[in-house]
Amino acid sequence: MIASLASASVMVGLTVTVHFFGLLILLWVLRSHGHRFRAHESWVGQGAAIVFVVLGLMVTHTIEVWLYALAYLAMGALHDLEAALYFSTTSFTTIGYGDVVLDHRWRLVGAIEGANGLLLFGWSTAFLISVTGRMRALEHDWLERR
Numbered sequence: 001m002i003a004s005l006a007s008a009s010v011m012v013g014l015t016v017t018v019h020f021f022g023l024l025i026l027l028w029v030l031r032s033h034g035h036r037f038r039a040h041e042s043w044v045g046q047g048a049a050i051v052f053v054v055l056g057l058m059v060t061h062t063i064e065v066w067l068y069a070l071a072y073l074a075m076g077a078l079h080d081l082e083a084a085l086y087f088s089t090t091s092f093t094t095i096g097y098g099d100v101v102l103d104h105r106w107r108l109v110g111a112i113e114g115a116n117g118l119l120l121f122g123w124s125t126a127f128l129i130s131v132t133g134r135m136r137a138l139e140h141d142w143l144e145r146r
Contacts, residue, residue, distance in 0.1 A: 004105065008112035011071055015064040019120050022060030023127055026053055030131065046135055053131050057124045064120065065092045068113050077106035092117035 030049065068091070069084040078084040078100070087100045091113040102110050 001108065004108040007071065007075060007106075008109045011068060011109070012112065012116050014067060015116055015120065018064055018067065019060055019123060022056065022063070023123075026056045026127075029056075049135060050128075050132060053128055057128065061092070061117075061120065061124070064117075065089050068092060072102075072106070072109075075106060075109075077102050077109065088113065093121075094118050 030053070065088045066085070069078075069081065069088040072078040072084040072088065073081065078087060083100050087102070087110065089095075090097050090100075091110045094114045094117060096114065101107070
């Protein structure tokens with residue numbers, strides 16, 4: 001059980017760090033190249049900015065899922081990449097079909113991955129809502145100045 005908790009703790013720390021830097025990169029791109037989206041002038045620009053953020057969040061979550069899959073392989077909890085990736089995806093997204101299961105020594109890692117994924121998806125949702133709200137505020141300010 002100690003090995004499971006230690007592995008899960010390392011993975012939570014790693015994925016939270018990846019997520020943090022993924023959001024920082026998205027913010028940096030929006031701030032430094034946001035004028036290209038012209039988010040305050042048209043719905044096309046706003047749409048492009050939102051699509052960019054959503055795709056960036058998907059890339060970030062995909063990296064996190066792959067990290068868990070590689071950890072399952074490294075721990076010997078699962079023995080082929082497809083099964084590890086499938087299990088990681090269903091656990092991270094909290095779908096949890098249950099058709100691929102971990103040995104009792106590692107099942108706590110899968111449960112913690114589900115909790116980790118749930119929190120990271122919530123963080124992503126908050127980020128997306130924040131970006132959308134900021135775009136609306138900029139649009140409102142722009143319209144008032146016209």
